[in-house]
Amino acid sequence: METFNTEILINHTPYETRVAIVEDGILQDVMVERERRRGIVGNIYKGKVQRVLPGMDAAFIDIGLERTGFLHLKNIGRKDEDAPQRISDVLREGQTLLVQVLKDPIGSKGARLSTEISIPSRFLVFLPNADDIGVSIKIASEAQRQSLRDLMVGFHRGHQGGFIVRTAIESADMWAMRADMQYLQRVWEAILQAQQQAKPGTLIYRDLPLYLKVLRDYVSPQVSRVAIDDHDAYQEMSRFVENFLFEMSDRLLHYRGEKTLFARFGIDDEIELSLKRHVPLKSGGHLIIDQTEAMTTIDVNTGGYVGKLSQDDTIYRTNLEAAHAIARQLRLRNLGGIIMLDFIDMVNAEHQQGVMEALILALGGDKNKYTISPISPLGIIEMTRKRTRESLRQVMCETCPSCEGRGYVKSTETIVYELFRELMREAREFNPKMLSVIGSPELIDFIREEESLSFSDLQALLKTPIRLQSDTSYHHGLYEIALS
The missing domain is CATH 3.30.230.10 (Ribosomal Protein S5; domain 2)
Structure with missing residues (x-):
C-alpha cells in the first residue's frame, strides 16, 4: 500500500467533534460525532435482572436507562459446552451482572445486551x-x-x-x-x-470519545501531526499519548491560530463540496453522485473536455482520473452498501483493465471492507462497501421539506453548529459587546429548545450576550449575525 504523509485535524466543541484526515495535503476522510446523538453501543453497565422470560429464553436487565435492556440466552457467554440451555438456569431476578450494549435503543425497544x-x-x-x-x-x-x-x-x-x-x-x-x-x-x-x-x-x-478514538485507531508511523483546537481535549489527549502512545508526544499539537483550524486548512469548504451532487474533475469532466436507500450511483462524464488526444484517449484519461476521485469520495462521504460506478464507455480492453487497476490501487488506503466486480462492456462496475457509520450526508443533512424527500438540505442541527462556530469567529475578531442572531423560526426554536444548554455555555465561553430573534421572512436555515 502506498505510504502517505498524513495529518489528523480535530475541531472540538462541547456539542460536536469533527475529524479530518489529510493525506499528502488532500482531505481523504471526515468523521463527525455529535454529543446529543452519541450512541451507547460498546458501553458496559452493571446490570440487574429485573425479569426473566422463560418462554423467550431472555431477560430484561435494568442498566439505569429509561427502558430496560434485553438479554437473550444466545448472548450469554459460556465456556462450558454442557452449560444450562434455559434462561432460568442461568439468571434469576435480582441478580447483578456485567453487560455490554450490542444495539442502541430504538423506538419502544430497549438496548440489546450481551455478557460476552x-x-x-x-x-x-x-x-x-x-x-x-x-x-x-x-x-x-x-x-x-x-x-x-x-x-x-x-x-x-x-x-x-x-x-x-x-x-x-x-x-x-x-x-x-x-x-x-x-x-x-x-x-x-x-x-x-x-x-x-x-x-x-x-x-x-464507555467507549472513547472521537478525539481519543482517533488516537487509538488511526495513528500510525505515517501520521506526521495530530492537531486539535480545544485546550481541555488537548490535555486529555496528551495524557492518553503519555500513557499509551509515547512515540506520538512530539506530534500532538494544540492549535491556537487566529483562523479556526478547519478554516485554516480549507476543511470547511471541502465538507461543503462533499455534500453536493456534482464533483468536478481537473480534466474538465465531473462525477454525479446520487444516494438512495437502495444504492449509490456514481456517473462519470467528460464534460466539455476534448484536448489534443483522440476520443478514446480522452475517455481513458477521464476515467483514470475519475477512478481516483471515486475512491476518495467513497471515503470522504463514507458511502456504503451497493455502489454502481458508471464509467464512460471504453472499447479498448486494455483501457478497461487500466481503469480497473487504477480503481483498485486507489482503494488500497480504504479501511472499510469492499468487494468489486469486473468492469462490464458498458463500463459499469458493481461494488459493495461495508457500512461502519452513517454517511456524511446522513449525519449532516435531512430530507428537504419542499421536495418531499426527492432531495436533501442541511439539517437544522448542522446549521446551528455552523452558526455557533461563526459566532465564535465573530466574537474573537471583533470583541463585540453583544451579538444578535436573526434567523428562520425553526432555527431559533431549535436553539432555544434543543440546544439551550450549549447556547448558554457558548455565551459563557465568549463572555458576550447573544440575542436571538425569529423572523418569518428567513427561509429554512437562513440567518444573519449583527454586532453591537
Whole structure:
C-alpha cells in the first residue's frame, strides 16, 4: 500500500467533534460525532435482572436507562459446552451482572445486551470471558496469521482472557501488539474494580470519545501531526499519548491560530463540496453522485473536455482520473452498501483493465471492507462497501421539506453548529459587546429548545450576550449575525 504523509485535524466543541484526515495535503476522510446523538453501543453497565422470560429464553436487565435492556440466552457467554440451555438456569431476578450494549435503543425497544464482553484497541480486541487467540481473516496470508497467533500465545502466557488480532497490526511493530495487550488488561482491571464499588444500573465503561478514538485507531508511523483546537481535549489527549502512545508526544499539537483550524486548512469548504451532487474533475469532466436507500450511483462524464488526444484517449484519461476521485469520495462521504460506478464507455480492453487497476490501487488506503466486480462492456462496475457509520450526508443533512424527500438540505442541527462556530469567529475578531442572531423560526426554536444548554455555555465561553430573534421572512436555515 502506498505510504502517505498524513495529518489528523480535530475541531472540538462541547456539542460536536469533527475529524479530518489529510493525506499528502488532500482531505481523504471526515468523521463527525455529535454529543446529543452519541450512541451507547460498546458501553458496559452493571446490570440487574429485573425479569426473566422463560418462554423467550431472555431477560430484561435494568442498566439505569429509561427502558430496560434485553438479554437473550444466545448472548450469554459460556465456556462450558454442557452449560444450562434455559434462561432460568442461568439468571434469576435480582441478580447483578456485567453487560455490554450490542444495539442502541430504538423506538419502544430497549438496548440489546450481551455478557460476552469485548474491548477494542488499535491492534487487538480483548475478550475477558474467552480463552482463545484469533486472528482477523482479513489478513490474507495464512503464514502471517499463524505467525501472529504464535506471537500472541507467547505474549499471553500466564494471563487470562482471549484476544483477536486486528488487521491494523500488519503496518505496525509487533511489540505494539504486546503494548496493546497490556493496555487492554489494565482497562479490564479498572472495570472489575469499578464494578465492585458500583450500584446496579451504573455505567462502568464507555467507549472513547472521537478525539481519543482517533488516537487509538488511526495513528500510525505515517501520521506526521495530530492537531486539535480545544485546550481541555488537548490535555486529555496528551495524557492518553503519555500513557499509551509515547512515540506520538512530539506530534500532538494544540492549535491556537487566529483562523479556526478547519478554516485554516480549507476543511470547511471541502465538507461543503462533499455534500453536493456534482464533483468536478481537473480534466474538465465531473462525477454525479446520487444516494438512495437502495444504492449509490456514481456517473462519470467528460464534460466539455476534448484536448489534443483522440476520443478514446480522452475517455481513458477521464476515467483514470475519475477512478481516483471515486475512491476518495467513497471515503470522504463514507458511502456504503451497493455502489454502481458508471464509467464512460471504453472499447479498448486494455483501457478497461487500466481503469480497473487504477480503481483498485486507489482503494488500497480504504479501511472499510469492499468487494468489486469486473468492469462490464458498458463500463459499469458493481461494488459493495461495508457500512461502519452513517454517511456524511446522513449525519449532516435531512430530507428537504419542499421536495418531499426527492432531495436533501442541511439539517437544522448542522446549521446551528455552523452558526455557533461563526459566532465564535465573530466574537474573537471583533470583541463585540453583544451579538444578535436573526434567523428562520425553526432555527431559533431549535436553539432555544434543543440546544439551550450549549447556547448558554457558548455565551459563557465568549463572555458576550447573544440575542436571538425569529423572523418569518428567513427561509429554512437562513440567518444573519449583527454586532453591537
